[in-house]
Every structure is written in structure tokens, then in C-alpha cells.
Amino acid sequence: MGQHDRYDAIIAGAGHNGLTTACYLARAGLKVLVVEKNDWIGGAAVSRSLHEGWTYSNCSYVCSLLRREIVRDLDLPKFGLQVIPYEGGATFTANGDYFAYHSDHDALRREIARHEPRDVDAYDRFSQTVIRQCRFIRPFLLRSAPDPTSFKINDLQELLYLVKRAHGLGPRELAETLRFWTMSIGDFLDEHFENDLIKAHLAGSGIIGTGLGVYSPGTAYVLLHHYMGDVDGAIGAWGFARGGMGAISKALGDCFEAAGGTIFTGSGVERFLVEGGKIIGVALDNGDEYRAPIVASNMDVKRTFLEHTDAKDLPEDFTRAVKRFKIRGSSGKLNIALDALPDFPAAPKGANFLRGDLHASESLAELERAYDDWKEGRWSANPYFDMLIPSQIDPTMAPPGKHMMTVFVQYAPYALEKDGVCSGENWTEEAKKAFAETVFDKIEQVCPDIRSKVVHAEIRTPRDIEREVGLTEGNIFQGELTFDQLLFNRPVPGYANYATPIEGMYLVGSSAHPGGGVMAAPGANAAREILKKLGKGAAVAAEAA
Amino acid sequence: MMDGRIETRDVAAVPVGLIETPVFSRLDQISTAKQWGNWAGYISPLVLDTMEFEYFAIRNQSTLLDVSPMHKYRVTGPDAETMLNRMVTRDLRKVAPGRVAYAMWCDEEGMVIDDGTLFRFAENDFRLCCQESMHGWLLDAAWGFDVEVIDESHSVAGLSLQGPTSFSVLQAAGLGAAGSLKPFDLVKLEPDLWVSRTGFTGDLGYELWVPWDRLTKLWDRLWAQRAPWGMRAIGTHALDMVRIEAGFVAAKVDFQPVLTASRLGRGRTPIELGFERLVHFDKGHFNGRRALLKQRDTGPRYNLVRLDIGGFKPAQDALIYHRKRREVGHVTSGIWSPTAKRNIALAELRAPFGGEKTDDLWAEVYVNEEGRWDKRLVPVTVQTKPFFRNDRARATPPRAF
Numbered sequence: 004m005g006q007h008d009r010y011d012a013i014i015a016g017a018g019h020n021g022l023t024t025a026c027y028l029a030r031a032g033l034k035v036l037v038v039e040k041n042d043w044i045g046g047a048a049v050s051r052s053l054h055e056g057w058t059y060s061n062c063s064y065v066c067s068l069l070r071r072e073i074v075r076d077l078d079l080p081k082f083g084l085q086v087i088p089y090e091g092g093a094t095f096t097a098n099g100d101y102f103a104y105h106s107d108h109d110a111l112r113r114e115i116a117r118h119e120p121r122d123v124d125a126y127d128r129f130s131q132t133v134i135r136q137c138r139f140i141r142p143f144l145l146r147s148a149p150d151p152t153s154f155k156i157n158d159l160q161e162l163l164y165l166v167k168r169a170h171g172l173g174p175r176e177l178a179e180t181l182r183f184w185t186m187s188i189g190d191f192l193d194e195h196f197e198n199d200l201i202k203a204h205l206a207g208s209g210i211i212g213t214g215l216g217v218y219s220p221g222t223a224y225v226l227l228h229h230y231m232g233d234v235d236g237a238i239g240a241w242g243f244a245r246g247g248m249g250a251i252s253k254a255l256g257d258c259f260e261a262a263g264g265t266i267f268t269g270s271g272v273e274r275f276l277v278e279g280g281k282i283i284g285v286a287l288d289n290g291d292e293y294r295a296p297i298v299a300s301n302m303d304v305k306r307t308f309l310e311h312t313d314a315k316d317l318p319e320d321f322t323r324a325v326k327r328f329k330i331r332g333s334s335g336k337l338n339i340a341l342d343a344l345p346d347f348p349a350a351p352k353g354a355n356f357l358r359g360d361l362h363a364s365e366s367l368a369e370l371e372r373a374y375d376d377w378k379e380g381r382w383s384a385n386p387y388f389d390m391l392i393p394s395q396i397d398p399t400m401a402p403p404g405k406h407m408m409t410v411f412v413q414y415a416p417y418a419l420e421k422d423g424v425c426s427g428e429n430w431t432e433e434a435k436k437a438f439a440e441t442v443f444d445k446i447e448q449v450c451p452d453i454r455s456k457v458v459h460a461e462i463r464t465p466r467d468i469e470r471e472v473g474l475t476e477g478n479i480f481q482g483e484l485t486f487d488q489l490l491f492n493r494p495v496p497g498y499a500n501y502a503t504p505i506e507g508m509y510l511v512g513s514s515a516h517p518g519g520g521v522m523a524a525p526g527a528n529a530a531r532e533i534l535k536k537l538g539k540g541a542a543v544a545a546e547a548a
Numbered sequence: 549m550m551d552g553r554i555e556t557r558d559v560a561a562v563p564v565g566l567i568e569t570p571v572f573s574r575l576d577q578i579s580t581a582k583q584w585g586n587w588a589g590y591i592s593p594l595v596l597d598t599m600e601f602e603y604f605a606i607r608n609q610s611t612l613l614d615v616s617p618m619h620k621y622r623v624t625g626p627d628a629e630t631m632l633n634r635m636v637t638r639d640l641r642k643v644a645p646g647r648v649a650y651a652m653w654c655d656e657e658g659m660v661i662d663d664g665t666l667f668r669f670a671e672n673d674f675r676l677c678c679q680e681s682m683h684g685w686l687l688d689a690a691w692g693f694d695v696e697v698i699d700e701s702h703s704v705a706g707l708s709l710q711g712p713t714s715f716s717v718l719q720a721a722g723l724g725a726a727g728s729l730k731p732f733d734l735v736k737l738e739p740d741l742w743v744s745r746t747g748f749t750g751d752l753g754y755e756l757w758v759p760w761d762r763l764t765k766l767w768d769r770l771w772a773q774r775a776p777w778g779m780r781a782i783g784t785h786a787l788d789m790v791r792i793e794a795g796f797v798a799a800k801v802d803f804q805p806v807l808t809a810s811r812l813g814r815g816r817t818p819i820e821l822g823f824e825r826l827v828h829f830d831k832g833h834f835n836g837r838r839a840l841l842k843q844r845d846t847g848p849r850y851n852l853v854r855l856d857i858g859g860f861k862p863a864q865d866a867l868i869y870h871r872k873r874r875e876v877g878h879v880t881s882g883i884w885s886p887t888a889k890r891n892i893a894l895a896e897l898r899a900p901f902g903g904e905k906t907d908d909l910w911a912e913v914y915v916n917e918e919g920r921w922d923k924r925l926v927p928v929t930v931q932t933k934p935f936f937r938n939d940r941a942r943a944t945p946p947r948a949f
Contacts, residue, residue, distance in 0.1 A: 071860065074889045085887060087604045106598070107580070235600075235886040236860055245608060396778060398609055398713050398949035403776035 010036040012297040015272040018046025021301025022255035023526030024511040029262035040271025050247025054459035056402045059338035060247040064409040067232030067241040068522035072544035084254035088234040088242040092359030094204040095449040103356040119198035129195045137231045148490040148499045148516040188222040199366040212479040214331035216374030221485040277316040282507040303481040304494040304514035324495035332417030332465025332477030337410040340459040345450035361390045363448045380420030417465040417476040430466040480519025501529035566591045569616040570763040590617040593783035602786035609778030610711035623674045625695035639828040654836030659806035659815025679799045705763035710753030713777040715946035720773035750794025795934035802880040820848040851902030857891040858926030866911040876901040888935040906930040
């Protein structure tokens with residue numbers, strides 16, 4: 004093994020978090036290598052062209068959580084990143100009506116009144132509650148989670164910070180916070196609103212990406228997780244990365260290479276090499292070995308430790324906790340190339356809200372039934388979708404006049420039931436097609452002519468997402484965002500500071516605090532911990548006012 | 549020649565209050581925000597729909613803005629070049645016909661009267677576009693020269709088509725010949741239609757100039773092509789954001805045109821505004837030359853600089869301190885830049901700050917947090933380059949998006 008195979012740090016996986024860690028380490032002067040199993044970088048933040056002329060955001064499709072502190076630290080706009088907010092959204096009903104979520108506040112109030120006058124002011128109070136909770140939680144995103152069971156100085160200091168912030172809330176809001184973190188989005192919305200359609204529209208954020216139903220405890224937090232981001236300071240706003248979500252990964256990759264880093268694609272980590280409880284490097288699928296005293300895994304905690312680490316290098320209780328970690332695939336996706344913009348007969352022609360997120364689930368009961376199917380190992384017969392046509396805003400995604408549609412679908416199980424047996428193997432080409440047909444049937448509720456406009460479609464099941472991206476069971480968050488595996492319990496109790504039982508080995512993906520979404524916070528927080536341990540005082544993004 | 553201001557049937561009466569440009573009815577129809585401003589006496593949209601989305605259309609798709617209210621003066625005749633060259637600080641002999649030049653002009657003390665763009669149609673044919681009324685000054689400056697000065701402010705109208713898909717819109721509207729234009733090029737594409745590759749955005753963009761009564765037709769022609777390219781009509785608020793990103797200065801905001809300021813000492817020289825490169829001392833005499841020569845040796849009194857400001861709150865009007873104690877200047881234009889993802893500003897600092905001294909500078913930013921004022925002292929860094937730079941702005945032929 005030559006000197007050129009030795010690095011100061013190796014990152015396993017070129018997802019957006021791995022690349023973020025890599026950027027910070029390289030900018031602190033370390034010689035850093037990123038290895039990636041796919042021939043492209045980005046993990047679940049990718050833009051790929053599968054049909055000539057069209058670009059898909061194949062997995063993640065909208066951007067809000069990406070921390071602005073990190074974008075600024077790494078100067079990502081200089082590397083081509085541009086995030087463009089989109090306006091509003093709508094939920095369409097089977098009887099030809101719709102609820103439009105206007106970005107214009109006055110229009111939104113009028114629209115709510117059209118459906119239920121009592122809900123107009125309720126919406127403002129709902130927003131106030133959510134924003135208040137967001138303000139409370141946002142500062143914790145770029146900090147390591149304090150462990151209340153530890154008596155280390157760092158943990159105590161962080162704990163004190165948390166207590167201070169919580170104290171600032173006052174007793175009533177603190178109670179509300181605890182309720183919020185543990186209750187269901189269904190219950191929360193029922194407390195605020197009368198109208199079923201409005202509740203259904205708002206409930207989507209509470210279930211996207213989870214193996215939970217709208218009445219499962221913990222889904223109110225999931226809504227918060229989708230609201231706590233921002234676009235240019237507008238909390239809760241979402242946008243598109245110009246050129247698709249891969250533009251984020253590309254900017255991070257370019258930033259990393261500009262800082263002197265090296266990326267190898269096409270062969271992933273086969274094994275983390277451990278000697279005497281310390282990490283010494285990685286062995287790749289292609290047989291190559293690279294050495295480094297620091298190795299960070301961007302893979303989820305299960306994949307990292309159950310598939311690529313020797314069990315005897317790990318304490319048994321740790322392995323058991325990792326095995327217990329909930330990481331359930333619950334969503335699929337259709338990426339569609341369209342010959343023209345489909346018709347929306349219910350909506351006024353050219354309505355702004357058609358440029359936002361579109362849905363067709365009318366009530367919480369309908370959403371809960373969709374979840375019931377999933378529990379039985381079937382995709383929802385009447386699925387929920389989060390559908391957008393980014394090419395209306397981003398001119399780079401499709402030829403002029405043509406469009407690209409992204410349809411996130413819930414629920415779809417990882418282990419599909421067939422003849423009484425649930426297995427990933429049951430996702431045959433036939434099953435995938437039938438799944439897509441179910442989704443198209445539902446889209447027809449919104450766009451009756453959708454099928455005639457389709458030029459190409461990519462169908463992605465949880466199984467596909469696991470196979471391609473490497474996310475266990477195709478869970479988009481690298482693990483459920485439930486209270487039992489958040490904060491100091493993420494990924495497993497005792498290991499919330501990005502370190503692992505193996506010295507020099509770190510976990511930098513969304514399995515770590517603060518969790519999933521294209522946030523880059525786990526990657527940046529991990530870099531901060533690593534640099535701290537190396538005695539390098541390089542500044543890593545901290546929440547700024 | 550038609551004049552937008554005057555009812556020719558009743559020349560004795562001039563309208564009181566704001567008047568309409570030719571495309572006002574179009575704007576009024578699409579305006580949901582109903583936010584109108586006063587641009588040189590004309591009704592001009594501040595925001596048509598949402599400032600945020602208008603801003604992003606400039607940086608992501610394309611936008612249409614009616615720039616007809618701009619002051620426009622035609623200078624023609626055998627001495628046109630000599631006369632204008634004596635007026636502005638840059639050397640116009642280097643500006644060939646078919647080119648546009650950004651220029652400043654000063655009084656005898658070297659204080660900037662205004663800045664603007666000079667369009668050179670032919671050897672002896674120029675048009676000056678600027679924010680301030682300049683007819684009188686031009687007539688004074690023309691004294692003794694064989695030139696004719698005509699105020700075209702109300703007879704020539706213009707549309708500014710800006711953004712990465714702006715060329716695609718032109719092409720779709722049958723004006724693809726503009727593709728050969730390099731930045732600051734100017735060409736007559738059709739009878740009565742001049743197109744220049746200019747703008748106030750720092751991005752790819754064009755300005756189209758037609759007689760006043762032809763503007764509506766031009767608007768409709770471009771507007772018909774908006775769909776596939778996401779073109780939006782915009783107001784001036786969004787434009788103000790992008791011009792700060794591009795590092796362009798605005799009269800009456802970042803500097804006070806010396807002829808309009810009643811207080812003494814408000815004038816600034818091109819050197820103080822950061823435009824020494826546009827002062828060509830070697831071209832012979834021009835207005836303000838002696839004073840500017842002197843300042844070149846003694847140094848400026850002020851420095852207008854670009855600042856990268858800490859934190860995320862826009863620093864409009866913030867005071868700038870050295871070592872957190874000594875007040876050395878203030879922000880003249882400050883925004884959060886959604887494209888650069890930085891808190892950016894133009895600021896005037898007392899020399900030597902912003903010049904030789906750029907360390908340990910701080911901005912005092914005031915933030916109103918729902919009724920409680922928070923005062924934040926944040927670090928600032930002086931930047932030499934514009935905050936927005938994208939090679940699509942300079943690529944020729946232009947890209948589709």
C-alpha cells in the first residue's frame with residue numbers, strides 16, 4: 004500500500020451529508036477521500052436524465068431544510084447552487100372542487116372561508132403555533148444533541164442551553180411543545196380545524212416519508228420537521244434547486260474538489276477496516292483499500308453496522324440497538340416526462356397555485372385508510388401523493404413547452420404482500436407497473452388527461468430506492484423521525500454525538516441528529532465534532548440570527 | 549413627434565399627478581399587488597404580484613419591465629463625440645458605433661451630476677439614458693459645439709427584458725438576430741426597433757427601444773411568448789434587489805446627484821464611488837478633470853464599497869463602526885441576497901476606511917422583532933467583486949436558459 008492510498012479522512016458515501024462533512028474537513032486542511040458506490044454522486048439528492056431532454060430529481064425533489072448557514076459557509080452559490088421558492092399548492096377533490104393553498108395571505112383566507120368560515124382565523128393560530136415551535140427547534144439543528152444521562156461538560160452545557168431555551172417558552176408553551184413532539188397530526192389538526200379538506204391538505208407534511216398514519220402519535224413532529232426549514236428566511240417555505248436536487252450535490256462536490264478533496268465513484272465500501280477497536284480504513288467492492296485514521300459513514304446506521312462492519316468489532320448492546328432502529332420504507336415515486344402541461348379542469352387557467360405542491364386526498368379518514376393498506380403489506384389503493392411540476396419554474400428540467408412532473412407517493416411498502424407472504428422480492432416489474440397504474444388513476448382525479456401526456460415515467464418503489472441509493476428499506480429519512488429516535492436517542496442511545504463504538508469512526512448521515520431531509524445538518528455537525536477531536540478550531544456553521 | 553405627457557388637443561393643460569406610460573393598461577390588468585410608484589412622473593409598478601417571485605424570475609427565467617420613464621436625450625451633429633467626451637469622464641472615442649457605454653459626468657469640482665448609459669447609433673449620433681433630468685445641463689454643455697440636443701424622454705419608449713431565458717423569448721418573438729449581440733452591443737433589428745444587450749441586473753438581458761406609440765405592440769409581441777420561458781412582468785422593487793447584487797449604484801440612494809442636493813458637501817466624485825476606471829485623464833479636458841486629478845493624488849474623502857455583512861438580517865441604513873466604537877460610515881443599500889445567499893450591502897465609508905483600512909469593521913443592524921428592537925453588531929467584510937456573477941451573463945451566443 005503506497006502513500007497515495009493514505010488519507011486523513013475517508014467518507015463512505017457521496018450523499019449530501021457525506022459531501023458536507025467532506026467539504027468542512029477538506030477546508031480545515033485534511034486530505035480527504037470520498038468513496039461512492041454509484042457512478043454518480045448525490046445519494047438521494049440527484050438529478051439524472053433518463054429520457055433525452057428531460058432531467059428528473061429522481062429521489063428528493065424539493066428543498067427547504069438545507070441550512071442557510073452551511074450554504075453560506077461553503078459558498079455553494081459560487082458552485083452553481085440556486086434555490087428558487089415555489090408558490091402555494093392545492094388539494095383536489097373527486098367531485099371537481101379543490102382547496103388552494105395560496106401563498107398570498109389574503110387569497111388564502113378567502114379560500115379557507117370558501118370552504119369553512121370558522122377555519123379562517125384558526126389557520127392563523129395554527130401557523131402561530133407551528134412557527135413558535137419552529138423557532139424553538141431551529142437552533143438545535145446545528146448543534147449536537149445533549150445527552151442528559153451523560154455528565155460530560157459538553158453535554159451539560161448543551162443541556163443548559165436547551166433548558167434555557169425551554170424556559171423562555173413558558174410553562175404553557177413547554178407543555179404544548181411536549182404535546183407537539185408526541186401527538187398525532189390528525190389530533191392536532193382536529194383541535195384547530197373544522198373542514199376535512201383543509202385538514203387533509205395540511206396533514207400531508209405529517210406523514211411524508213414515515214411509516215405512520217395521520218393518527219399515529221409522533222406525526223405532529225414530522226409536520227414540524229417539514230416546516231422548520233426556510234427559503235431565504237421564510238420559515239416553512241419550500242423551493243426547487245435549479246437543475247434539480249442534484250444541483251445541491253454537484254455544488255457540494257465542486258466545493259469539496261476546489262478544497263483539494265478527491266472523489267472516487269463506481270465502487271462503494273465493502274468493509275470498514277478495524278484494528279484493536281480503532282478504524283484504520285476501508286475496503287471497497289472492487290478490492291481497493293484505503294487507509295485513514297478517520298472514517299465517516301454517510302450510510303444509514305443499519306447499513307453501516309449490520310452490513311459493512313464486522314459484528315465482533317462492535318459491543319453487543321450497540322448492535323442490538325442498531326437492529327432495533329426503525330427504518331421502514333413507506334413511499335414510492337413516479338418521475339414523469341410530459342409532452343405538455345396537463346389540464347387541471349377544476350382550477351382557474353394558469354392559477355399560481357398549480358406551480359406548487361398538488362394533492363388529491365380529501366380527508367384524514369382517507370389518509371388513515373391509505374396507511375392501513377401499507378400495514379398489510381400493500382400499496383395504498385387510494386394513495387396520497389405530493390405532486391409538482393418543477394419545469395413550470397425551472398427552465399432547465401424539460402424542453403420548452405414540455406414538462407417534468409414529480410409524484411411522491413404514499414404509502415408503498417418495502418416488503419410487498421403476495422399470497423400471504425411479505426417480501427421485497429415481490430416487487431416484480433409487473434407489480435411496479437400495477438403500482439404506477441394505481442397512482443395514475445388517482446392523478447386522473449386532478450388531471451383527467453394525464454395518461455395521454457406521458458412520454459416517459461420512472462417508477463420507484465422503496466425496494467428500488469434501497470437498491471440504488473442504499474437507504475435501508477427505502478426509508479427517505481435514514482430512520483423514522485419518532486421521538487424514541489430523535490435528539491440524544493438518534494441513532495441509538497449513547498451515540499448522539501456522531502461517534503461510534505469504533506474509535507475514529509463516525510456516522511454523518513441522516514440516521515444521526517437532527518435527522519432526514521436535505522438539510523446537511525448531520526454532516527456539518529459531525530464535521531464539527533471530528534474537527535473538535537482533532538483539536539482544529541475551524542468554524543463550522545452555527546445557527547445565526 | 550408624439551409626446552406622452554401632453555394632450556395635443558388642449559396644449560394649455562398639462563396633467564396633474566402621475567401619468568400613464570403606453571403599456572399601463574397592460575400592467576394594470578396583470579397587477580394583483582396594485583403597488584404603484586412614481587418614476588419621473590409616470591405610474592410605474594413597484595410590485596405587480598410578489599416581489600420575491602418577480603426577483604426569482606429575473607434570476608431564473610426572464611422578466612419584462614417598462615423603462616419608458618427613463619430620461620433620454622439624443623445628441624447628434626458633427627461635434628457630438630467631442631461635446632459628450634468633454635462632458636463625461638470616460639473616453640468616448642473608444643466607444644464604437646453600435647456600442648453602449650456606462651458613463652458618469654461631473655461638475656467642475658469633480659462631483660457626479662448623474663450616471664447613465666450612452667448609446668452610440670452612428671459616428672455622430674448618440675443617446676444618453678439617465679435617471680435625472682439632464683436637458684438643461686446638456687444644452688449648457690453643448691454651447692459652442694455643432695450639435696443638436698433633443699429631449700426624447702417622452703417620445704422614445706423602452707422595455708427591459710432580463711434574465712437567463714431572455715434571449716429565448718426574443719428568439720420566439722422573431723428577434724433571434726439579437727443572438728449575435730455581445731454585452732453592450734447595440735443594433736437596429738427592424739425599422740424603429742433598436743435592441744441593446746444591456747440592463748441593470750448583471751445577468752443576461754436586453755433593452756428594446758421603440759417610438760412611444762409602438763411600445764404596446766412590442767409589449768404584446770414579447771408577452772405572447774412568455775409561457776414556455778416563464779417570463780413575468782415585474783416592478784422596480786425586484787429590480788432594486790438584483791442591481792445591488794450586481795453592485796450597481798443608484799442615484800439618490802447610493803450617491804446624491806450634486807445638482808439636486810441642497811446641502812453642501814453631499815456631492816461625491818467617481819473615484820469616491822469606486823469608478824476610477826471610468827475616469828480617463830489621458831483623453832484631454834473634460835468637466836471636473838482638474839479636481840479629479842487632484843483627488844487622484846490626495847486620495848478620496850469617501851469610499852463606496854460592497855460589503856458582505858454577518859448574520860441574516862438586511863442591513864439597510866445600518867451604521868458602520870471601526871473596532872465596534874468609531875462610526876465610519878453607513879449602508880446605502882442593503883439586502884439579503886437570495887441568489888448569493890449572503891447578506892450584502894453597498895456602504896459609504898469615510899476614507900481611509902474601505903480603502904487602505906478594511907479590517908475590524910462592524911455593522912450595527914437594527915431588527916424589529918414583533919415590537920421589540922434588537923441591536924446587533926455584526927462583522928463586515930469589504931468585497932471587491934460583485935455579489936452576483938454568472939458566466940451566462942457574458943456568453944455569446946447567449947444560452948437558452
